[in-house]
Amino acid sequence: MSNIHNISATVILRNHQVILNEKVVFETAEDLELSLFLKACYQDLEIDYGKFYKMDLLSKLGFIATEYLLKDQKLNPETALILQNSAGSLETDTNYQASISDKNAFPSPSVFVYTLPNIVLGELSIRHQLQTENAFFISEKFEAPFLIVYLQNLLSTQKAEAAICGWLDLDKDGYNVFLSLITKEEKGKALTAENLKNYYEQFKTRA
Amino acid sequence: MSNLRQELKKQIIEQLNLEDLEITDINDNDELFGDEIGLDSIDALELIVLLEKEYGIKITDPKEGKEVFYSVETMASYIEKHS
DSSP: OOSSOEEEEEEEEETTEEEETTEEEEEOOTTSOHHHHHHHHHHHHTOOOGGGGGSOHHHHHHHHHHHHHTTTOOOOTTEEEEEEESSTTHHHHHHHHHHTOSTTOOOOHHHHTTOSTTHHHHHHHHHHTOOSOEEEEEOSSOOHHHHHHHHHHHHHTTSOSEEEEEEEEEETTEEEEEEEEEESSSOSEEOOHHHHHHHHHTTSSOO | OOHHHHHHHHHHHHHTTOTTOOGGGOOTTOOTTSTTTOOOHHHHHHHHHHHHHHHOOOOOOHHHHHHHTTOHHHHHHHHHHHO
């Protein structure tokens, strides 16, 4: 194993397709409600993790994408989680706001706890027993150079040995998920901003 | 099974999004926060809201909550005593 980090696996969730390492591995009809698409993915993965059903949609997207990404991988316990999006947790924020707009309404703690985008990082850390560096950045669009600078810093200072990084976005118009697994394994492509951006740009339309 | 206990199981499943459970999966004396049902601290808050919203009962003492929410049976007994 070399000291150079590579983008050793990628997953994309777009247009109700799951694209793992550039191959469509699961899909449903595009007009299915997002929650039902995610439930279908969960069933396809054949996992038993009841907490999945309690998560908000952003966390479910992150959870499902990560499950596929790590399907045949041995996860390094020193894997950092670095995500980015443009909408934050706006969908859940809006739902929560609507749920308390009636003065007689009872606020729901289980909805409220998801009114921050970085909650998904906690869910992933619990699921994969990670006690590592994590960060969730808000950016207008996918900024590969920014992520690379942050990642290189974490990896070169031994704050992490590997990372899951990418874009996890959900708003009223839809969702867009691209996650990559960064490891020292000699596969995939070298960890550069250009390579990361090229992976992200794939499969913008249904394959 | 009493109606109240059945109703509570249905409300717990709905309120806590326990989609992978059926009413018949929860026994009256199953430990709600133990290995059997596996609820967490946020679920505990939801149960407090459920008692207040559906039965008009306020739990203010955290120690009391631990006993009240031990199982469906303890919840039902508490509701019967306080409503």
